[in-house]
Amino acid sequence: MRHARDGAAAAMNAASRVLVARGKYEPQELENPDVSWGQRTRDGxxxxxRDGQRIHIGIECSAGDQPATVLRPSLRVFVGVEVDTDIVAQTTASGVRLLTVLHGPDAPTEFRFPLSLAEGLALEAMPSGGYDVVHLRYGATVGRFYNPWASDSMFRPVKADYALDGSTVIMRVQHSGSYYPVVADPLYSR
Known part of the structure:
Protein backbone atom coordinates (compact mmCIF):
# COMPACT_ATOMS: atom_id res chain seq x y z
CA MET A 1 0.00 0.00 0.00
CA ARG A 2 2.96 2.32 0.58
CA HIS A 3 3.81 2.25 -3.14
CA ALA A 4 0.27 3.29 -4.11
CA ARG A 5 0.33 6.19 -1.63
CA ASP A 6 3.73 7.37 -2.92
CA GLY A 7 2.48 7.15 -6.52
CA ALA A 8 -0.70 8.98 -5.59
CA ALA A 9 1.31 11.75 -3.92
CA ALA A 10 3.55 12.16 -6.98
CA ALA A 11 0.56 12.30 -9.33
CA MET A 12 -1.27 14.78 -7.07
CA ASN A 13 1.81 17.01 -6.84
CA ALA A 14 2.21 17.14 -10.62
CA ALA A 15 -1.48 17.78 -11.28
CA SER A 16 -1.72 20.44 -8.54
CA ARG A 17 1.26 22.41 -9.86
CA VAL A 18 -0.19 22.58 -13.36
CA LEU A 19 -3.71 23.46 -12.18
CA VAL A 20 -2.42 26.28 -9.97
CA ALA A 21 -0.42 27.66 -12.91
CA ARG A 22 -3.50 27.51 -15.17
CA GLY A 23 -5.37 29.85 -12.84
CA LYS A 24 -8.63 30.41 -11.06
CA TYR A 25 -10.96 29.49 -13.93
CA GLU A 26 -10.27 25.78 -13.67
CA PRO A 27 -13.25 23.70 -12.41
CA GLN A 28 -12.79 23.06 -8.71
CA GLU A 29 -12.97 19.72 -6.95
CA LEU A 30 -16.29 19.42 -5.15
CA GLU A 31 -18.45 16.63 -3.78
CA ASN A 32 -21.36 15.90 -6.11
CA PRO A 33 -23.94 13.27 -5.11
CA ASP A 34 -24.85 12.75 -8.78
CA VAL A 35 -21.35 11.38 -9.55
CA SER A 36 -20.62 7.76 -8.68
CA TRP A 37 -17.13 6.26 -8.99
CA GLY A 38 -16.50 2.55 -9.54
CA GLN A 39 -14.19 0.52 -7.32
CA ARG A 40 -11.63 -0.44 -9.98
CA THR A 41 -9.93 1.65 -12.63
CA ARG A 42 -11.87 0.11 -15.54
CA ASP A 43 -15.17 0.72 -13.71
CA GLY A 44 -14.69 4.45 -14.29
CA ARG A 50 -28.35 18.09 -17.78
CA ASP A 51 -31.62 16.22 -18.43
CA GLY A 52 -31.30 14.00 -15.33
CA GLN A 53 -29.86 10.93 -17.04
CA ARG A 54 -26.38 9.49 -16.51
CA ILE A 55 -23.51 8.51 -18.75
CA HIS A 56 -20.77 6.03 -17.91
CA ILE A 57 -17.16 6.95 -18.64
CA GLY A 58 -14.82 3.97 -18.46
CA ILE A 59 -11.05 4.01 -18.23
CA GLU A 60 -9.53 1.43 -20.59
CA CYS A 61 -6.02 0.56 -19.46
CA SER A 62 -3.66 -2.31 -18.76
CA ALA A 63 -4.12 -1.97 -14.96
CA GLY A 64 -7.91 -1.97 -15.15
CA ASP A 65 -8.44 -4.24 -12.14
CA GLN A 66 -6.47 -1.98 -9.83
CA PRO A 67 -8.45 -0.17 -7.10
CA ALA A 68 -8.25 3.59 -6.70
CA THR A 69 -6.39 5.30 -3.88
CA VAL A 70 -9.26 7.35 -2.43
CA LEU A 71 -7.96 10.55 -0.86
CA ARG A 72 -11.37 12.18 -0.38
CA PRO A 73 -14.85 11.27 -1.63
CA SER A 74 -14.32 13.77 -4.46
CA LEU A 75 -10.70 12.84 -5.23
CA ARG A 76 -9.06 9.54 -6.12
CA VAL A 77 -5.86 8.51 -7.86
CA PHE A 78 -5.42 5.54 -10.17
CA VAL A 79 -1.70 4.78 -9.90
CA GLY A 80 0.15 2.98 -12.71
CA VAL A 81 -2.78 2.68 -15.12
CA GLU A 82 -0.23 2.41 -17.94
CA VAL A 83 3.57 2.66 -18.17
CA ASP A 84 4.64 5.93 -16.48
CA THR A 85 1.00 7.02 -16.22
CA ASP A 86 -1.40 7.85 -13.37
CA ILE A 87 -4.88 9.36 -13.41
CA VAL A 88 -6.01 11.88 -10.80
CA ALA A 89 -9.82 11.73 -10.88
CA GLN A 90 -11.79 14.66 -9.51
CA THR A 91 -15.48 15.15 -8.97
CA THR A 92 -16.58 18.69 -9.86
CA ALA A 93 -19.84 20.57 -9.29
CA SER A 94 -21.08 19.61 -12.75
CA GLY A 95 -19.12 16.49 -13.73
CA VAL A 96 -15.67 14.93 -13.62
CA ARG A 97 -12.12 15.47 -14.76
CA LEU A 98 -9.57 12.73 -15.39
CA LEU A 99 -6.21 14.46 -15.05
CA THR A 100 -3.82 12.12 -16.83
CA VAL A 101 -0.25 12.43 -15.52
CA LEU A 102 2.55 11.18 -17.80
CA HIS A 103 5.80 10.71 -15.90
CA GLY A 104 8.18 9.94 -18.75
CA PRO A 105 8.75 9.37 -22.47
CA ASP A 106 7.62 5.73 -22.26
CA ALA A 107 4.05 6.80 -21.36
CA PRO A 108 1.48 6.05 -24.07
CA THR A 109 0.29 8.73 -26.47
CA GLU A 110 -3.35 7.52 -26.53
CA PHE A 111 -5.81 7.04 -23.68
CA ARG A 112 -9.20 5.38 -24.19
CA PHE A 113 -12.39 6.29 -22.35
CA PRO A 114 -15.28 4.00 -23.43
CA LEU A 115 -18.70 5.62 -23.03
CA SER A 116 -22.12 4.21 -22.31
CA LEU A 117 -24.84 6.71 -23.09
CA ALA A 118 -28.45 6.49 -21.97
CA GLU A 119 -31.04 5.74 -24.64
CA GLY A 120 -31.75 8.78 -26.77
CA LEU A 121 -28.31 10.36 -26.24
CA ALA A 122 -25.50 10.59 -28.80
CA LEU A 123 -22.08 12.20 -29.19
CA GLU A 124 -21.66 15.07 -31.62
CA ALA A 125 -18.26 16.45 -32.63
CA MET A 126 -17.80 20.17 -31.99
CA PRO A 127 -15.59 22.61 -33.93
CA SER A 128 -13.64 23.22 -30.70
CA GLY A 129 -12.38 19.63 -30.77
CA GLY A 130 -14.64 18.48 -27.94
CA TYR A 131 -17.78 16.36 -28.04
CA ASP A 132 -21.27 17.29 -26.95
CA VAL A 133 -23.65 14.73 -25.49
CA VAL A 134 -26.86 15.52 -27.35
CA HIS A 135 -30.45 14.51 -26.61
CA LEU A 136 -31.57 13.18 -30.01
CA ARG A 137 -35.26 13.95 -29.62
CA TYR A 138 -34.84 17.58 -28.59
CA GLY A 139 -31.44 18.37 -30.11
CA ALA A 140 -30.31 19.83 -26.78
CA THR A 141 -26.78 19.53 -25.43
CA VAL A 142 -27.02 17.74 -22.07
CA GLY A 143 -23.30 17.21 -21.44
CA ARG A 144 -19.93 18.08 -22.88
CA PHE A 145 -16.43 16.65 -23.19
CA TYR A 146 -14.36 19.80 -23.46
CA ASN A 147 -11.41 19.84 -25.83
CA PRO A 148 -8.50 18.42 -23.81
CA TRP A 149 -5.49 20.49 -22.89
CA ALA A 150 -2.04 19.29 -21.84
CA SER A 151 0.95 21.01 -20.27
CA ASP A 152 4.45 19.92 -19.33
CA SER A 153 6.33 20.65 -16.11
CA MET A 154 7.66 23.91 -17.60
CA PHE A 155 4.01 24.95 -18.14
CA ARG A 156 4.42 24.76 -21.91
CA PRO A 157 1.40 23.60 -23.93
CA VAL A 158 1.54 20.03 -25.22
CA LYS A 159 -0.65 19.09 -28.20
CA ALA A 160 -3.69 17.08 -27.10
CA ASP A 161 -6.87 16.24 -28.97
CA TYR A 162 -9.70 13.71 -29.18
CA ALA A 163 -10.61 11.06 -31.69
CA LEU A 164 -13.69 8.86 -31.60
CA ASP A 165 -13.67 5.08 -32.12
CA GLY A 166 -17.30 3.94 -31.98
CA SER A 167 -18.43 4.99 -28.52
CA THR A 168 -14.88 5.37 -27.15
CA VAL A 169 -13.33 8.80 -26.77
CA ILE A 170 -9.58 8.60 -27.39
CA MET A 171 -7.40 11.34 -25.97
CA ARG A 172 -4.16 11.71 -27.92
CA VAL A 173 -1.22 13.47 -26.27
CA GLN A 174 1.88 14.23 -28.36
CA HIS A 175 4.32 14.47 -25.45
CA SER A 176 7.60 13.64 -27.21
CA GLY A 177 10.24 16.23 -26.30
CA SER A 178 8.28 17.52 -23.30
CA TYR A 179 9.56 18.12 -19.78
CA TYR A 180 7.95 15.56 -17.48
CA PRO A 181 5.59 15.17 -15.87
CA VAL A 182 3.02 16.12 -18.51
CA VAL A 183 -0.57 16.62 -17.34
CA ALA A 184 -3.49 16.22 -19.75
CA ASP A 185 -7.09 16.98 -18.82
CA PRO A 186 -10.16 15.28 -20.18
CA LEU A 187 -13.07 17.19 -18.60
CA TYR A 188 -16.75 16.20 -18.72
CA SER A 189 -19.46 18.56 -17.53
CA ARG A 190 -23.23 18.50 -17.74
Missing part, protein backbone atom coordinates in the same frame (compact mmCIF):
# COMPACT_ATOMS: atom_id res chain seq x y z
CA UNK A 45 -17.46 6.82 -13.30
CA UNK A 46 -21.17 7.50 -13.75
CA UNK A 47 -21.78 11.20 -14.31
CA UNK A 48 -24.99 13.23 -14.66
CA UNK A 49 -26.40 14.85 -17.77
Missing amino acids: VWAPT
Whole structure:
Protein backbone atom coordinates (compact mmCIF):
# COMPACT_ATOMS: atom_id res chain seq x y z
CA MET A 1 0.00 0.00 0.00
CA ARG A 2 2.96 2.32 0.58
CA HIS A 3 3.81 2.25 -3.14
CA ALA A 4 0.27 3.29 -4.11
CA ARG A 5 0.33 6.19 -1.63
CA ASP A 6 3.73 7.37 -2.92
CA GLY A 7 2.48 7.15 -6.52
CA ALA A 8 -0.70 8.98 -5.59
CA ALA A 9 1.31 11.75 -3.92
CA ALA A 10 3.55 12.16 -6.98
CA ALA A 11 0.56 12.30 -9.33
CA MET A 12 -1.27 14.78 -7.07
CA ASN A 13 1.81 17.01 -6.84
CA ALA A 14 2.21 17.14 -10.62
CA ALA A 15 -1.48 17.78 -11.28
CA SER A 16 -1.72 20.44 -8.54
CA ARG A 17 1.26 22.41 -9.86
CA VAL A 18 -0.19 22.58 -13.36
CA LEU A 19 -3.71 23.46 -12.18
CA VAL A 20 -2.42 26.28 -9.97
CA ALA A 21 -0.42 27.66 -12.91
CA ARG A 22 -3.50 27.51 -15.17
CA GLY A 23 -5.37 29.85 -12.84
CA LYS A 24 -8.63 30.41 -11.06
CA TYR A 25 -10.96 29.49 -13.93
CA GLU A 26 -10.27 25.78 -13.67
CA PRO A 27 -13.25 23.70 -12.41
CA GLN A 28 -12.79 23.06 -8.71
CA GLU A 29 -12.97 19.72 -6.95
CA LEU A 30 -16.29 19.42 -5.15
CA GLU A 31 -18.45 16.63 -3.78
CA ASN A 32 -21.36 15.90 -6.11
CA PRO A 33 -23.94 13.27 -5.11
CA ASP A 34 -24.85 12.75 -8.78
CA VAL A 35 -21.35 11.38 -9.55
CA SER A 36 -20.62 7.76 -8.68
CA TRP A 37 -17.13 6.26 -8.99
CA GLY A 38 -16.50 2.55 -9.54
CA GLN A 39 -14.19 0.52 -7.32
CA ARG A 40 -11.63 -0.44 -9.98
CA THR A 41 -9.93 1.65 -12.63
CA ARG A 42 -11.87 0.11 -15.54
CA ASP A 43 -15.17 0.72 -13.71
CA GLY A 44 -14.69 4.45 -14.29
CA VAL A 45 -17.46 6.82 -13.30
CA TRP A 46 -21.17 7.50 -13.75
CA ALA A 47 -21.78 11.20 -14.31
CA PRO A 48 -24.99 13.23 -14.66
CA THR A 49 -26.40 14.85 -17.77
CA ARG A 50 -28.35 18.09 -17.78
CA ASP A 51 -31.62 16.22 -18.43
CA GLY A 52 -31.30 14.00 -15.33
CA GLN A 53 -29.86 10.93 -17.04
CA ARG A 54 -26.38 9.49 -16.51
CA ILE A 55 -23.51 8.51 -18.75
CA HIS A 56 -20.77 6.03 -17.91
CA ILE A 57 -17.16 6.95 -18.64
CA GLY A 58 -14.82 3.97 -18.46
CA ILE A 59 -11.05 4.01 -18.23
CA GLU A 60 -9.53 1.43 -20.59
CA CYS A 61 -6.02 0.56 -19.46
CA SER A 62 -3.66 -2.31 -18.76
CA ALA A 63 -4.12 -1.97 -14.96
CA GLY A 64 -7.91 -1.97 -15.15
CA ASP A 65 -8.44 -4.24 -12.14
CA GLN A 66 -6.47 -1.98 -9.83
CA PRO A 67 -8.45 -0.17 -7.10
CA ALA A 68 -8.25 3.59 -6.70
CA THR A 69 -6.39 5.30 -3.88
CA VAL A 70 -9.26 7.35 -2.43
CA LEU A 71 -7.96 10.55 -0.86
CA ARG A 72 -11.37 12.18 -0.38
CA PRO A 73 -14.85 11.27 -1.63
CA SER A 74 -14.32 13.77 -4.46
CA LEU A 75 -10.70 12.84 -5.23
CA ARG A 76 -9.06 9.54 -6.12
CA VAL A 77 -5.86 8.51 -7.86
CA PHE A 78 -5.42 5.54 -10.17
CA VAL A 79 -1.70 4.78 -9.90
CA GLY A 80 0.15 2.98 -12.71
CA VAL A 81 -2.78 2.68 -15.12
CA GLU A 82 -0.23 2.41 -17.94
CA VAL A 83 3.57 2.66 -18.17
CA ASP A 84 4.64 5.93 -16.48
CA THR A 85 1.00 7.02 -16.22
CA ASP A 86 -1.40 7.85 -13.37
CA ILE A 87 -4.88 9.36 -13.41
CA VAL A 88 -6.01 11.88 -10.80
CA ALA A 89 -9.82 11.73 -10.88
CA GLN A 90 -11.79 14.66 -9.51
CA THR A 91 -15.48 15.15 -8.97
CA THR A 92 -16.58 18.69 -9.86
CA ALA A 93 -19.84 20.57 -9.29
CA SER A 94 -21.08 19.61 -12.75
CA GLY A 95 -19.12 16.49 -13.73
CA VAL A 96 -15.67 14.93 -13.62
CA ARG A 97 -12.12 15.47 -14.76
CA LEU A 98 -9.57 12.73 -15.39
CA LEU A 99 -6.21 14.46 -15.05
CA THR A 100 -3.82 12.12 -16.83
CA VAL A 101 -0.25 12.43 -15.52
CA LEU A 102 2.55 11.18 -17.80
CA HIS A 103 5.80 10.71 -15.90
CA GLY A 104 8.18 9.94 -18.75
CA PRO A 105 8.75 9.37 -22.47
CA ASP A 106 7.62 5.73 -22.26
CA ALA A 107 4.05 6.80 -21.36
CA PRO A 108 1.48 6.05 -24.07
CA THR A 109 0.29 8.73 -26.47
CA GLU A 110 -3.35 7.52 -26.53
CA PHE A 111 -5.81 7.04 -23.68
CA ARG A 112 -9.20 5.38 -24.19
CA PHE A 113 -12.39 6.29 -22.35
CA PRO A 114 -15.28 4.00 -23.43
CA LEU A 115 -18.70 5.62 -23.03
CA SER A 116 -22.12 4.21 -22.31
CA LEU A 117 -24.84 6.71 -23.09
CA ALA A 118 -28.45 6.49 -21.97
CA GLU A 119 -31.04 5.74 -24.64
CA GLY A 120 -31.75 8.78 -26.77
CA LEU A 121 -28.31 10.36 -26.24
CA ALA A 122 -25.50 10.59 -28.80
CA LEU A 123 -22.08 12.20 -29.19
CA GLU A 124 -21.66 15.07 -31.62
CA ALA A 125 -18.26 16.45 -32.63
CA MET A 126 -17.80 20.17 -31.99
CA PRO A 127 -15.59 22.61 -33.93
CA SER A 128 -13.64 23.22 -30.70
CA GLY A 129 -12.38 19.63 -30.77
CA GLY A 130 -14.64 18.48 -27.94
CA TYR A 131 -17.78 16.36 -28.04
CA ASP A 132 -21.27 17.29 -26.95
CA VAL A 133 -23.65 14.73 -25.49
CA VAL A 134 -26.86 15.52 -27.35
CA HIS A 135 -30.45 14.51 -26.61
CA LEU A 136 -31.57 13.18 -30.01
CA ARG A 137 -35.26 13.95 -29.62
CA TYR A 138 -34.84 17.58 -28.59
CA GLY A 139 -31.44 18.37 -30.11
CA ALA A 140 -30.31 19.83 -26.78
CA THR A 141 -26.78 19.53 -25.43
CA VAL A 142 -27.02 17.74 -22.07
CA GLY A 143 -23.30 17.21 -21.44
CA ARG A 144 -19.93 18.08 -22.88
CA PHE A 145 -16.43 16.65 -23.19
CA TYR A 146 -14.36 19.80 -23.46
CA ASN A 147 -11.41 19.84 -25.83
CA PRO A 148 -8.50 18.42 -23.81
CA TRP A 149 -5.49 20.49 -22.89
CA ALA A 150 -2.04 19.29 -21.84
CA SER A 151 0.95 21.01 -20.27
CA ASP A 152 4.45 19.92 -19.33
CA SER A 153 6.33 20.65 -16.11
CA MET A 154 7.66 23.91 -17.60
CA PHE A 155 4.01 24.95 -18.14
CA ARG A 156 4.42 24.76 -21.91
CA PRO A 157 1.40 23.60 -23.93
CA VAL A 158 1.54 20.03 -25.22
CA LYS A 159 -0.65 19.09 -28.20
CA ALA A 160 -3.69 17.08 -27.10
CA ASP A 161 -6.87 16.24 -28.97
CA TYR A 162 -9.70 13.71 -29.18
CA ALA A 163 -10.61 11.06 -31.69
CA LEU A 164 -13.69 8.86 -31.60
CA ASP A 165 -13.67 5.08 -32.12
CA GLY A 166 -17.30 3.94 -31.98
CA SER A 167 -18.43 4.99 -28.52
CA THR A 168 -14.88 5.37 -27.15
CA VAL A 169 -13.33 8.80 -26.77
CA ILE A 170 -9.58 8.60 -27.39
CA MET A 171 -7.40 11.34 -25.97
CA ARG A 172 -4.16 11.71 -27.92
CA VAL A 173 -1.22 13.47 -26.27
CA GLN A 174 1.88 14.23 -28.36
CA HIS A 175 4.32 14.47 -25.45
CA SER A 176 7.60 13.64 -27.21
CA GLY A 177 10.24 16.23 -26.30
CA SER A 178 8.28 17.52 -23.30
CA TYR A 179 9.56 18.12 -19.78
CA TYR A 180 7.95 15.56 -17.48
CA PRO A 181 5.59 15.17 -15.87
CA VAL A 182 3.02 16.12 -18.51
CA VAL A 183 -0.57 16.62 -17.34
CA ALA A 184 -3.49 16.22 -19.75
CA ASP A 185 -7.09 16.98 -18.82
CA PRO A 186 -10.16 15.28 -20.18
CA LEU A 187 -13.07 17.19 -18.60
CA TYR A 188 -16.75 16.20 -18.72
CA SER A 189 -19.46 18.56 -17.53
CA ARG A 190 -23.23 18.50 -17.74
